[in-house]
Amino acid sequence: MPVDLAEIREIFFEESVENLNRMESNLLELEKGTVDSELINSIFRGAHSIKGGAGIFNFEEIIAFAHIMETLLDDMRHEKQVITPSVIDLLLRSVDALRMMLLAVKEESDYDVQEVQACQNELKNVLNVPTKKSDEKESLEEESDEKATSESSKSSESSELKEPATSDTSTTGWHIVFKPNLSMLKTGNDPINLFDELKRLGDLEVKVDISQIPTFSDLDVQACHLSWELILRADVKLAALEEIFDWVEDECELHITALEEFSSPQETESPLEKSEEFIIDKCEGAVNQIEQPIPHFKKETNREEISQLKTAPIEHKKKVHHQTEANSIRVSINKIDDLINMVGELVITQSMLEQFGDNFDSSRISQLRDGLSQLERNSRELQESVMRIRMLPISYSFNRFPRLVHDLSLQLSKKVELKLSGEHTELDKTVLEKMSDPLVHLVRNALDHGIETPVQRQAAGKSETGELRLHAFHQGGNIIIQISDDGAGFDLDKIRAKAIQQDLLNPDDHPSEEELYDLIFQPGFTTVEEVSNLSGRGVGMDVVRRNIRALGGTIHVESKQGEGSTFNVRLPLTLAILDGQLVRVGQEIYILSLLSIIESLRVQTKLVNSYGGSAEVYKLRDEYIPILRLYDLFDIIPSTTQLEQGILVIAEGEGQKIGLFVDELLSQQQIVIKSLESNYKKIQGIFGATILGNGSVALILDVAGLIQRFHHIDFQEN
Amino acid sequence: MTSETTKITKKYLTFFLAKEEYAVDILCVQEIKGWNKATTIPNTPDYISGVINLRGTIIPIIDLRLRFNLECQDYGPMTVVIVVKVVSSGKKERIMGIVVDAVSDVHDVAEDEIKPPPNFGSIISTEFVKGLATVKDKMVIVLDIDLLLNSQELAIVESLSDELLTEH
Numbered sequence: 001m002p003v004d005l006a007e008i009r010e011i012f013f014e015e016s017v018e019n020l021n022r023m024e025s026n027l028l029e030l031e032k033g034t035v036d037s038e039l040i041n042s043i044f045r046g047a048h049s050i051k052g053g054a055g056i057f058n059f060e061e062i063i064a065f066a067h068i069m070e071t072l073l074d075d076m077r078h079e080k081q082v083i084t085p086s087v088i089d090l091l092l093r094s095v096d097a098l099r100m101m102l103l104a105v106k107e108e109s110d111y112d113v114q115e116v117q118a119c120q121n122e123l124k125n126v127l128n129v130p131t132k133k134s135d136e137k138e139s140l141e142e143e144s145d146e147k148a149t150s151e152s153s154k155s156s157e158s159s160e161l162k163e164p165a166t167s168d169t170s171t172t173g174w175h176i177v178f179k180p181n182l183s184m185l186k187t188g189n190d191p192i193n194l195f196d197e198l199k200r201l202g203d204l205e206v207k208v209d210i211s212q213i214p215t216f217s218d219l220d221v222q223a224c225h226l227s228w229e230l231i232l233r234a235d236v237k238l239a240a241l242e243e244i245f246d247w248v249e250d251e252c253e254l255h256i257t258a259l260e261e262f263s264s265p266q267e268t269e270s271p272l273e274k275s276e277e278f279i280i281d282k283c284e285g286a287v288n289q290i291e292q293p294i295p296h297f298k299k300e301t302n303r304e305e306i307s308q309l310k311t312a313p314i315e316h317k318k319k320v321h322h323q324t325e326a327n328s329i330r331v332s333i334n335k336i337d338d339l340i341n342m343v344g345e346l347v348i349t350q351s352m353l354e355q356f357g358d359n360f361d362s363s364r365i366s367q368l369r370d371g372l373s374q375l376e377r378n379s380r381e382l383q384e385s386v387m388r389i390r391m392l393p394i395s396y397s398f399n400r401f402p403r404l405v406h407d408l409s410l411q412l413s414k415k416v417e418l419k420l421s422g423e424h425t426e427l428d429k430t431v432l433e434k435m436s437d438p439l440v441h442l443v444r445n446a447l448d449h450g451i452e453t454p455v456q457r458q459a460a461g462k463s464e465t466g467e468l469r470l471h472a473f474h475q476g477g478n479i480i481i482q483i484s485d486d487g488a489g490f491d492l493d494k495i496r497a498k499a500i501q502q503d504l505l506n507p508d509d510h511p512s513e514e515e516l517y518d519l520i521f522q523p524g525f526t527t528v529e530e531v532s533n534l535s536g537r538g539v540g541m542d543v544v545r546r547n548i549r550a551l552g553g554t555i556h557v558e559s560k561q562g563e564g565s566t567f568n569v570r571l572p573l574t575l576a577i578l579d580g581q582l583v584r585v586g587q588e589i590y591i592l593s594l595l596s597i598i599e600s601l602r603v604q605t606k607l608v609n610s611y612g613g614s615a616e617v618y619k620l621r622d623e624y625i626p627i628l629r630l631y632d633l634f635d636i637i638p639s640t641t642q643l644e645q646g647i648l649v650i651a652e653g654e655g656q657k658i659g660l661f662v663d664e665l666l667s668q669q670q671i672v673i674k675s676l677e678s679n680y681k682k683i684q685g686i687f688g689a690t691i692l693g694n695g696s697v698a699l700i701l702d703v704a705g706l707i708q709r710f711h712h713i714d715f716q717e718n
Numbered sequence: 719m720t721s722e723t724t725k726i727t728k729k730y731l732t733f734f735l736a737k738e739e740y741a742v743d744i745l746c747v748q749e750i751k752g753w754n755k756a757t758t759i760p761n762t763p764d765y766i767s768g769v770i771n772l773r774g775t776i777i778p779i780i781d782l783r784l785r786f787n788l789e790c791q792d793y794g795p796m797t798v799v800i801v802v803k804v805v806s807s808g809k810k811e812r813i814m815g816i817v818v819d820a821v822s823d824v825h826d827v828a829e830d831e832i833k834p835p836p837n838f839g840s841i842i843s844t845e846f847v848k849g850l851a852t853v854k855d856k857m858v859i860v861l862d863i864d865l866l867l868n869s870q871e872l873a874i875v876e877s878l879s880d881e882l883l884t885e886h
Contacts, residue, residue, distance in 0.1 A: 588758065635761065674776045680769065683762075691774065691776075697757040697770060697776055
């Protein structure tokens with residue numbers, strides 16, 4: 001049974017996230033002014049199913065929270081509640097809070113109780129006082145005052161709410177749960193020093209939890225397996241305690257609570273009512289427990305199933321969750337049906353070919369050829385549809401942007417309209433996942449630097465509302481994602497000036513427009529004077545480009561000052577297959593990605609110039625391109641060392657061009673990339689390997705790596 | 719050694735290399751296959767013959783003769799590739815092939831029959847030799863395959879993979 005439940009749990013979390021996303025997009029739709037009862041119904045249904053699902057697993061807090069949201073939405077749907085931007089904003093925040101709670105429950109970690117509580121209280125207030133919103137704060141205070149006086153440990157809500165207020169005032173003492181990480185001792189922090197420090201503040205009672213000590217054989221003497229529960233009876237401020245734990249903050253789990261109310265954080269950790277009961281029990285008998293520490297812990301482990309689960313296996317569990325996230329994929333039934341059809345055809349072709357084999361004579365050779373070409377088509381289609389299973393529409397990534405743009409434009413007080421198109425364009429799941437962060441970065445940049453404030457826009461004669469477009473489409477085996485804004489665009493003079501200032505550019509150089517745009521992607525480059533929390537630190541664009549390159553893609557900028565800029569991200573559809581050009585050097589066959597090849601040409605000797613003695617360059621139109629003789633670099637015997645008898649393949653890697661001298665160009669074909677690293681290791685200049693039609697292995701060349709290696713050799717020779 | 723450990727016997731696969739008989743733990747042997755031409759990897763030491771396609775996975779092939787600086791010999795019909803599973807840097811399992819002159823036999827060898835190797839006169843660095851054992855009045859050299867195939871060029875560069883991790 002527990003296995004089944006775990007599976008249902010996964011489904012619940014998956015569905016909840018979907019529900020939350022739908023609620024979010026519906027809310028954003030609502031904000032645009034489209035008041036539609038169906039929209040509100042849809043949001044309501046989302047909250048309702050989360051509540052229902054949470055009920056199965058007894059996630060009490062989520063149930064309570066979703067219930068309040070549901071009540072508010074119900075009022076909205078029956079028009080008892082006016083839909084105002086502030087209510088929508090509150091609901092959006094509630095969605096966030098709910099998301100946070102779900103994530104916390106899923107990963108069995110903690111979440112920001114105060115925020116959830118604040119949100120919940122606001123929701124309650126909106127419910128209670130639907131017309132007068134100004135009362136909100138007053139009632140909040142009332143509530144907390146009232147409950148602060150009654151010290152009942154059942155009043156969990158008030159105590160949590162009270163916490164921020166009391167955190168800097170004095171109390172009679174503090175309850176500290178201190179759980180160091182295993183590696184804390186290695187960093188030179190000794191808990192004893194901390195306790196000495198605490199003791200100086202007042203009467204300290206220390207209780208050690210030895211339950212995490214492993215068996216003797218597994219014991220790592222350098223690791224800290226102990227955790228402590230401390231009770232400090234002293235009238236000190238929270239800040240004073242935090243100061244003591246300042247050094248170890250990052251290396252431990254630390255919960256500090258004022259003594260009277262230390263039930264609250266515990267309760268949030270364990271949502272079962274059972275444990276709540278127990279905590280009350282513990283509150284009353286706090287002193288007894290300290291006198292008899294060991295029996296108490298036995299009791300605790302018996303009764304608190306959850307906390308027992310939570311201590312050691314947390315790390316392990318988290319990993320499992322991440323794995324399941326990465327390992328599952330939702331595939332539409334159409335794709336699977338296609339696949340089944342394809343396999344059906346393959347079986348038919350196979351049986352047809354088998355018939356030929358049974359009684360074969362030379363008169364049927366043309367039929368055999370037909371059969372084989374059909375088999376080829378079948379297997380290619382089959383391969384494509386299998387690949388398509390890994391494909392997801394880019395809307396998975398695009399869907400988060402309406403919210404992001406909504407939040408950021410509020411934060412920056414800019415007016416932005418987001419237009420998405422081509423959301424149904426599909427690309428490989430891995431590519432999609434790895435592209436998410438770079439895309440977010442580009443969108444943030446466009447909002448922060450690109451689009452101007454409404455005042456600036458009006459002054460420039462544009463409409464107040466800026467436009468941010470995200471567009472995705474297929475183009476020749478690639479997917480192209482465009483992020484364009486109609487903002488200020490790039491100021492080339494400013495980029496130039498900054499680059500000179502930052503020593504990235506020689507003042508005497510006159511780089512082309514393209515080269516100037518390229519500077520944006522240099523590490524540390526920024527044109528922003530002020531560093532904001534959004535951007536301007538100069539990290540980012542280089543990371544964006546590196547991530548895109550790691551996926552085998554490219555990024556280009558087009559910009560017109562005053563009219564906006566466009567980032568074009570070109571990505572391969574999948575990471576598993578590439579279009580390759582087979583080249584021969586001596587007896588060896590190597591593969592170059594077609595994307596990296598600019599052109600291939602027969603060498604005209606008069607255009608070859610030697611340079612610095614040994615190096616050679618080829619004059620291609622108005623450029624000098626260094627020649628790399630592959631046989632030289634790879635130390636193999638070529639068919640020819642005469643440049644005019646071979647082929648020069650002009651290839652590009654990391655923005656640099658190089659002429660690779662090979663003996664012969666062979667065919668072009670789609671190749672399946674296999675890793676060399678899994679059984680051997682990474683080799684500079686080699687991207688991976690593939691298996692050719694005859695079963696032999698051919699190496700795929702990595703142009704950027706070759707260039708680096710080439711430079712390295714040059715350097716050594718000099 | 720206690721009496722208990724003396725009873726532990728392991729099966730070893732033995733093979734010939736320049737008339738000497740070597741042994742590897744049979745549990746790490748995945749399969750034995752005939753020699754096929756490997757694709758050479760540029761700029762690697764001689765003893766790495768290259769990579770081959772083992773049913774869709776790319777595995778490196780190591781020529782043990784060259785690895786041990788023995789005299790080079792042309793590959794003949796008896797030349798075989800022993801495909802072994804190697805545990806690298808603690809956890810990671812890698813599959814590699816070793817080229818040997820011929821496979822010989824499978825023997826039971828008790829742990830305590832393996833005697834430490836003498837510290838001289840060997841062209842093979844003794845660090846890869848687990849010990850010497852006597853099987854049917856013949857001496858076999860028991861190799862520590864994990865150590866051997868994680869040494870020098872074959873070692874996984876830890877820092878490189880760490881670098882890649884931190885980049886993302």
